[in-house]
Amino acid sequence: AQSVTQLGSHVSVSEGALVLLRCNYSSSVPPYLFWYVQYPNQGLQLLLKYTSAATLVKGINGFEAEFKKSETSFHLTKPSAHMSDAAEYFCAVSESGNTGKLIFGQGTTLQVKP
Amino acid sequence: DGGITQSPKYLFRKEGQNVTLSCEQNLNHDAMYWYRQDPGQGLRLIYYSQIVNDFQKGDIAEGYSVSREKKESFPLTVTSAQKNPTAFYLCASTSWGGNTEAFFGQGTRLTVV
Numbered sequence: 001a002q003s004v005t006q007l008g009s010h011v012s013v014s015e016g017a018l019v020l021l022r023c024n025y026s027s028s029v030p031p032y033l034f035w036y037v038q039y040p041n042q043g044l045q046l047l048l049k050y051t052s053a054a055t056l057v058k059g060i061n062g063f064e065a066e067f068k069k070s071e072t073s074f075h076l077t078k079p080s081a082h083m084s085d086a087a088e089y090f091c092a093v094s095e096s097g098n099t100g101k102l103i104f105g106q107g108t109t110l111q112v113k114p
Numbered sequence: 115d116g117g118i119t120q121s122p123k124y125l126f127r128k129e130g131q132n133v134t135l136s137c138e139q140n141l142n143h144d145a146m147y148w149y150r151q152d153p154g155q156g157l158r159l160i161y162y163s164q165i166v167n168d169f170q171k172g173d174i175a176e177g178y179s180v181s182r183e184k185k186e187s188f189p190l191t192v193t194s195a196q197k198n199p200t201a202f203y204l205c206a207s208t209s210w211g212g213n214t215e216a217f218f219g220q221g222t223r224l225t226v227v
């Protein structure tokens with residue numbers, strides 16, 4: 001069965017510092033992977049997605065993620081945190097079989113300190 | 115602009131009452147989904163539908179029901195059989211295929227009073 005694990009339910013960084021949010025997945029088939037961001041009491045917004053075209057994926061708001069098959073990882077990074085990046089971030093894998101169902105990690109809350 | 119509209123944004127349910135959450139999309143997407151979000155648990159799939167007049171149970175379907183009479187609409191009913199319905203409910207849609215991203219509505223927060 002496919003699964004997603006996000007390491008660290010809370011991450012705190014200073015404004016201007018590197019953001020690193022960790023995601024590991026388990027899948028027996030080549031996965032489709034996604035990172036979503038959620039602001040309080042809002043829906044989810046897509047940051048970026050991996051669909052096997054390139055291992056380094058660039059997304060919106062300066063975020064990027066690298067797919068590493070050998071490590072079964074898809075960590076999200078941003079070189080310099082901004083106060084507006086404070087939100088909850090979800091990593092997800094698309095369930096095999098083309099149903100479009102997503103399997104989510106537990107989420108990581110990013111705090112940005114001034 | 116295309117998107118997904120969920121209503122209401124906040125909903126209060128009394129014990130033993132059924133309530134229906136609305137989800138409408140104008141993205142011309144074939145598939146629609148309902149997820150439940152609880153703190154620290156991520157999102158869990160309740161029901162999904164890939165085509166009109168057809169739907170399948172997700173991981174936590176007990177106490178919920180859905181219908182898909184129109185492509186644009188996928189309402190979720192939280193029945194009295196759902197013993198712990200207080201949560202944030204998110205509706206999503208995708209075009210066909212597992213490699214396409216899901217678009218989400220703004221959510222409905224349901225509270226039992």
